[in-house]
Amino acid sequence: MSERLFTLLLAIFGGVYLWLGIKIEAPIAYDPLGPRIFPVVLGSFLVILCLSISIFYPMTQFQIGSRVKRLALTILFYLVTFKFLGFMLATTISVYMVARLVSSSWMEGLLTGLIVSIFFYGIFHFLLGVPLPLGTVFRIGG
Template sequence: MYDRIFAGTLLLLSGLVAWAAAQFEVPFQYEPLGPKAFPYILSALLALASLWLIFKPSADDWHPSKQVLLRLVGALVLMYVYALMYEPMGFIVATTIVGAVFSWKFGAKPVVAGVYALVMSIVSYFMLTDLLQLNVPAGAIFGG
């Protein structure tokens, strides 16, 4: 039953993602896949996964405990905070903070989590900017 409720929510979300992508006004790009294609791809994948869960729900009758639900809500709040920090603090700082908290929550020691998140953020930043040539915010607090 919970699978189908979750799947219905995901199906609704996939429709919202497709609707939001349709609202994008993107000037002509030289790339074959512009920024409008990725939300459509995400929407299609979400819809397919949702339909799979609706028609073939899991046979496992697992019910999340209160602790698991609290962790899930905490993860959602953390992702919301990440979205708020992303522009003003920039990719590296925001991703380092959120990555460190997630690593720590998954069992890493705080120092190891912080170092891992910092290295991951810096490597990801240069991969996104240099290899994929995407515009990733450096952060308004740094004058970017």
């Protein structure tokens, strides 16, 4: 994959993020800047930086390693299974897979996944009051 293709994909992602950020409408004007300022600034910076990199810097070919591919697949797995498996199970499996990528044993990976998922569930559920999905796979039988 060439660097130009990668910067083009990032610029397209930034443009879509910018476009979606511009479409945000707040029902109540509680802030002078509003909720749209962060995605608009972030998308603009991403597009501007990608275009400046592709114009002003020479590009070379680079190869994506197998670890990076497996990490991308792990992130994709987490995104796809988050609502289906629920926060606890999807986070445990994903952290286990990342731990195995950095050469930890299966027991260290499993314990790390369990501890991380329980810790962040406690923070989000009890301290912040944010409801996390429990998983539709557990509601199938009853």
